[in-house]
Amino acid sequence: MDLGIAGRTALLCASSQGLGYACAQALAQEGVNVTINGRDENKLRKAANALSEVGEHDVHYVAGDVTTDAGRAALLEACPAPDILLNNNAGPSAIQFPDTKPSDWRATLDGNMIAPILLIHAVLPGMIERKFGRIVNITSAMVTAPKPHHTLSAGARAGLTASLKALSLDVARHNVTINNMLPERFDTQRQEQMARAWMKREGITYEQARALQVKAIAADRLGRPEEFGAAFAFLCSAHAGYISGQNLHLDGGSYPALL
16 A cells, blocks of 8 residues: 655654664655654664665654753754654653652653653644644553553653643644554563563563563564554555544554443
């Protein structure tokens, strides 16, 4: 299927590796001009070189922290008028509520709620004027199915979800869509980190922790990053203008509720 976005411009936060990179790769394959971001310039350079070998498109990269004013300014200077915006950032630590500190909450809100909102605020007017915009936020399954050791993630990301649901109702008439992707157990570095946290929390081996990760998924396997990227690319496509304000679970069929 031709997604109808060749030649469009995309700004992708935290996209030098993992799910963010998978999203950048999927767009590059569709001929989208991509600007990727991360904090490690060496990783960014390698990612950009790999993306430049995929299809016909331009690739740029910006090293910076999206949680800071300077980081966001650098991103917007490099890509001031994106047609597509991916909001993504590292998830907070998986710790129990009694172990959280005020600084944990402030950092999580800055990284997983405030930063995405400020970027959307900056690029939304141009999307409305051009009558095309695709905003996708990588959040978490913790938004709809919170767990005790993910109160930080659930709180900040649920707040982002509520704010953007309200906004999505106002901008849909301009062909600007806002959707959230809720991943659960994709085979990335993040899951390796989560497995090690599980080891420490439960006193088990790394192999046992990885087996438990798989056991938690109805499909009986971890997700592949390229599967995530393909779903993201469709949400960004010309064919997805009637999909907005939605939370898409990507979890191998594991989400237990009807809604």
